[in-house]
Amino acid sequence: MKLLVISGSQRQGSFNLRLAHVAGGMARDRGAEVQAFDLRALNLPVYDGDLEAAQGVPASARTLHAALASSDALLLVTPEYNGFPTPLVINAFDWLSRLPAGEGLPAALSTTTNKPVALLSASPGALGGLRSMNLLRQYLQMNFQMLVLPQQNALSRAGEAFDDAGALKDPKTAAAVAGVVDALLSAAGRLGR
Numbered sequence: 001m002k003l004l005v006i007s008g009s010q011r012q013g014s015f016n017l018r019l020a021h022v023a024g025g026m027a028r029d030r031g032a033e034v035q036a037f038d039l040r041a042l043n044l045p046v047y048d049g050d051l052e053a054a055q056g057v058p059a060s061a062r063t064l065h066a067a068l069a070s071s072d073a074l075l076l077v078t079p080e081y082n083g084f085p086t087p088l089v090i091n092a093f094d095w096l097s098r099l100p101a102g103e104g105l106p107a108a109l110s111t112t113t114n115k116p117v118a119l120l121s122a123s124p125g126a127l128g129g130l131r132s133m134n135l136l137r138q139y140l141q142m143n144f145q146m147l148v149l150p151q152q153n154a155l156s157r158a159g160e161a162f163d164d165a166g167a168l169k170d171p172k173t174a175a176a177v178a179g180v181v182d183a184l185l186s187a188a189g190r191l192g193r
């Protein structure tokens with residue numbers, strides 16, 4: 001079972017990146033092969049039609065596409081900015097959507113269609129990024145035909161949630177995150193991926 005974990009924060013000390021590490025570790029503990037992408041580190045340019053016409057889709061988007069194509073499931077961990085997923089997430093999917101079939105890979109849409117995806121978010125606020133999740137759900141289902149799992153977790157008060165080693169302090173919170181990871185791996189298993 002191959003799991004791709006994507007984090008969409010736009011800062012280095014990100015709570016969402018920490019949450020992505022925790023969830024990825026849980027998936028590894030359950031036997032999954034985990035590949036993680038921090039979109040900030042991937043450093044994709046903002047989508048630009050002229051750049052695309054001149055140079056094609058950037059190599060980093062192709063790398064992400066290849067990782068998505070070879071994965072059985074996606075775990076997307078992103079903050080919300082003003083109730084919306086971060087520009088990094090939308091930008092990454094914009095580039096992915098521009099990839100036709102080629103270089104031994106199908107078009108990005110074939111890669112995402114019927115692929116199970118689960119959502120996590122973290123925020124210092126009381127709602128933990130919950131408001132963006134419905135939008136993200138709709139975005140991934142309607143544009144990319146992904147199977148968005150009902151199970152999700154929005155980690156509130158993220159500033160107090162992690163210990164110095166990066167683990168979640170509260171066992172109930174850790175169990176809730178593990179529940180999302182379990183649901184995702186089991187959905188991917190049921191789909192025969």
Ligand code: FNR
Pocket residue numbers: 009010011013014015016017079080081082083084122123124125126127128129
């Ligand atoms: C935020 N933040 C925020 N938090 C939230 O819960 N709901 C929101 O709508 C917003 N909106 C928002 C807009 C902008 C432009 C910024 C910069 C921040 C706060 C946000 O959750 C906080 O910065 C987190 O620390 C971001 O997650 P990472 O980067 O720590 O993973």
